[in-house]
Amino acid sequence: MPRLGLALVMVLVAVCGCGPSATTDSEERVTFIRDGLLLPGEARANVVLDVTTEGRTIKLTPALPVGGRTVFHFGWERGKRYELTLWSTDGSVVFLAAVTAPIRPEPLVVRTVPLEKVHAGSVTSGGEPDASLAFSADGTLLAVGTFGGYLRVFDTRTGGCVFEKRFPEAVIKRVAISEDDSRVYAGEMSYDGFVRAFDLKTKVELWRFRLADELETSRPARAHDFFALYSYPQVYCMRALGDDLVVDGFHSWTHGGKPRHLSRMYRFDGRTGVARWKWPADAPLPRNISWFDLDDEVVALSAYQWEAPAEGDKTPQAAIVLLDVASGKVLDRHRFEPLVPHFTTTPMWYGLAFDGFGHLAVGMMDGRGAVFDTHSEGGTPVLKLVRNLDLARPVEVTGVPVYAGAPWAAGSGNELYILTDGRLIAPSASAKGKTVRADHPAANTLFALEGATGKLLWRWKLTTTAQSVAAGRNLLVASTQQSFSPDDPMDYGLTAFDTAFTLPPPEEGDFPFGGRTAAAPIDKLLFRYHTAGPVVALAVSPDGKTIATVEAPVRLPDEMTVVGTYRLHILR
Structure with missing residues (x-):
């Protein structure tokens, strides 16, 4: 089974009938972000996620991978229940029990970059x-x-x-x-x-x-004073x-x-x-x-x-x-x-x-x-x-x-x-x-x-x-x-x-x-x-x-x- 499908099966075991709060491993759960869902695993382009709520189903394709996880964009609503069905690349279906959207999203960290x-x-x-x-x-x-x-x-x-x-x-x-x-x-x-x-x-x-040509320049009075800069x-x-x-x-x-x-x-x-x-x-x-x-x-x-x-x-x-x-x-x-x-x-x-x-x-x-x-x-x-x-x-x-x-x-x-x-x-x-x-x-x-x-x-x-x-x-x-x-x-x-x-x-x-x-x-x-x-x-x-x-x-x-x-x- 593809990597994303296997990861979602693991999530299914953790959250079926309990909502997403039943799992504590942030890498192995569904996360609601500001503009969609974040699922574990890096999905391929032809993976499709069905999102069903109130009898209506929309089909989502992966937007981008972030840190070993995949973003699916869609506009969710606070407190609403959603059923997620993942169609894997080999045609098999992985079903994730209904999850309830939280009151607030979690921030998605694209990257942290050490500077000098x-x-x-x-x-x-x-x-x-x-x-x-x-x-x-x-x-x-x-x-x-x-x-x-x-x-x-x-x-x-x-x-x-x-x-x-x-x-x-x-x-x-x-x-x-x-x-x-x-x-x-x-x-x-x-x-x-x-x-x-x-x-x-x-x-x-x-x-x-060069601004100094018009605004003049100067030298710090104290060479090693931070604020002199x-x-x-x-x-x-x-x-x-x-x-x-x-x-x-x-x-x-x-x-x-x-x-x-x-x-x-x-x-x-x-x-x-x-x-x-x-x-x-x-x-x-x-x-x-x-x-x-x-x-x-x-x-x-x-x-x-x-x-x-x-x-x-x-x-x-x-x-x-x-x-x-x-x-x-x-x-x-x-x-x-x-x-x-x-x-x-x-x-x-x-x-x-x-x-x-x-x-x-x-x-x-x-x-x-x-x-x-x-x-x-x-x-x-x-x-x-x-x-x-x-x-x-x-x-x-x-x-x-x-x-x-x-x-x-x-x-x-x-x-x-x-x-x-x-x-x-x-x-x-x-x-x-x-x-x-x-x-x-x-x-x-x-x-x-x-x-x-x-x-x-x-x-x-x-x-x-x-x-x-x-x-x-x-x-x-x-x-x-x-x-x-x-x-x-x-x-x-x-x-x-x-x-x-x-x-x-x-x-x-x-x-x-x-x-x-x-x-x-x-x-x-x-x-x-x-x-x-x-x-x-x-x-x-x-x-x-x-x-x-x-x-x-x-x-x-x-x-x-x-x-x-x-x-x-x-x-x-």
């Missing part, structure tokens, strides 16, 4: 190594940039590596793949700050652009757009004892490296452009600086700027004033994202948020404020103001998502040496918002310190990293949600704590996926079918024990 050896971060002081991830437009390719200077591209269906190059003098800070899958782009954090383009088939470098010029954000590449060039360093910042936006011809436009056009901006997102019409970017402005400095301290994606010209801007008395600036990080309909989510590091509508008025896109959000602004705990920043945002379909981070004490109190061992009530919380109105749809509290959020069609994933408090749980990994599963709307109330969420957000929960170490990079394919994440090693509070490794996980 890196230093371990610390639970108490941070310092985890960077990584960067980006999917191709159709989700079949995944670009990976690493702290050790590697640029790799993987086939997400098999986990095989199809491209690899190393740049030993650089951290590959950002990566992207052209929309036609012909080129891969790498953005460095290095003395030169190169942007590079490679032909994926020939592996030949097509062009490079971040004073190099770097690509802070990068997106493929048709045949082109949009880049955020960023340089923040100390010169003569004073902080300096230079940033500039670029749109390059992806084939030649010629800059179609730069913003600002005349000279780099003396601020940090920390992140951007774009659609077919506009680029929205956040510009700020961490420190209070110098006397006489009239440049806006924090603003969202809307650029025409074709020309790079400014269409609109919205300024944010500092949240006094606790803050003297309005810092922002990665908290900027569009949904699929021109609505923009903004998260700020003082605990505020906002939603904008960028639809055209009179033919010109604008930044129309839809709603201000009080996500995690300072509240007093035993007389000390605590808050949570809102550094991450994502969008998909008609929804926007903002994720807050962990325990923070407002600068107005920390400057006086005040401290408290308590989180803001909305720390490490994922907020799901209606894009058109900014209204709260649902929220989810993570178990430990948040790291990032990413979204694709019908899929939302949040990740966790190490906490800087040794008292917090080390619960590293991913939490995935089905955004297509509809919850009744919440009742109105004070955002975000008032009102109630009708039905439970737990109904949207797909699965938890645990990693041994903290997550340092996360991406979801545009079609929502594939998740990629990188974990890193971390030293526990004893500073001796290390958990986790620097490795890539590809999941479906």
Whole structure:
């Protein structure tokens, strides 16, 4: 009997009349995954699986082998009973007793890939190594940039590596793949700050652009300080757009004892490296452009600086700027004033994202948020404020103001998502040496918002310190990293949600704590996926079918024990 048929006979003995929970051997049972079934054994192409439910039968052929098992794609429903009949290659039939679909699927691990050896971060002081991830437009390719200077591209269906190059003098800070899958782009954090383009088939470098020529360069003040690397010029954000590449060039360093910042936006011809436009056009901006997102019409970017402005400095301290994606010209801007008395600036990080309909989510590091509508008025896109959000602004705990920043945002379909981070004490109190061992009530919380109105749809509290959020069609994933408090749980990994599963709307109330969420957000929960170490990079394919994440090693509070490794996980 063929290998798959024999394996299913073994499963039949284990589960007949008892459901799939009667077996504990994950290699010898039927597993329900997000888009089908996973059966033991590698099936041949002419094997057919009949799936019968409620008197209807569908015939399935193998989709792909994964780790000695075979995927059969089909859309199952929670709690429904299915009869599985396998027709083997010799015409014999192996019947598997009816199985009940679970409430939630299990993640399918396509492959885990060890990356290079890196230093371990610390639970108490941070310092985890960077990584960067980006999917191709159709989700079949995944670009990976690493702290050790590697640029790799993987086939997400098999986990095989199809491209690899190393740049030993650089951290590959950002990566992207052209929309036609012909080129891969790498953005460095290095003395030169190169942007590079490679032909994926020939592996030949097509062009490079040196950011340091316009943003200056610098040398770390302390040669062996991990954090000194971040004073190099770097690509802070990068997106493929048709045949082109949009880049955020960023340089923040100390010169003569004073902080300096230079940033500039670029749109390059992806084939030649010629800059179609730069913003600002005349000279780099003396601020940090920390992140951007774009659609077919506009680029929205956040510009700020961490420190209070110098006397006489009239440049806006924090603003969202809307650029025409074709020309790079400014269409609109919205300024944010500092949240006094606790803050003297309005810092922002990665908290900027569009949904699929021109609505923009903004998260700020003082605990505020906002939603904008960028639809055209009179033919010109604008930044129309839809709603201000009080996500995690300072509240007093035993007389000390605590808050949570809102550094991450994502969008998909008609929804926007903002994720807050962990325990923070407002600068107005920390400057006086005040401290408290308590989180803001909305720390490490994922907020799901209606894009058109900014209204709260649902929220989810993570178990430990948040790291990032990413979204694709019908899929939302949040990740966790190490906490800087040794008292917090080390619960590293991913939490995935089905955004297509509809919850009744919440009742109105004070955002975000008032009102109630009708039905439970737990109904949207797909699965938890645990990693041994903290997550340092996360991406979801545009079609929502594939998740990629990188974990890193971390030293526990004893500073001796290390958990986790620097490795890539590809999941479906």
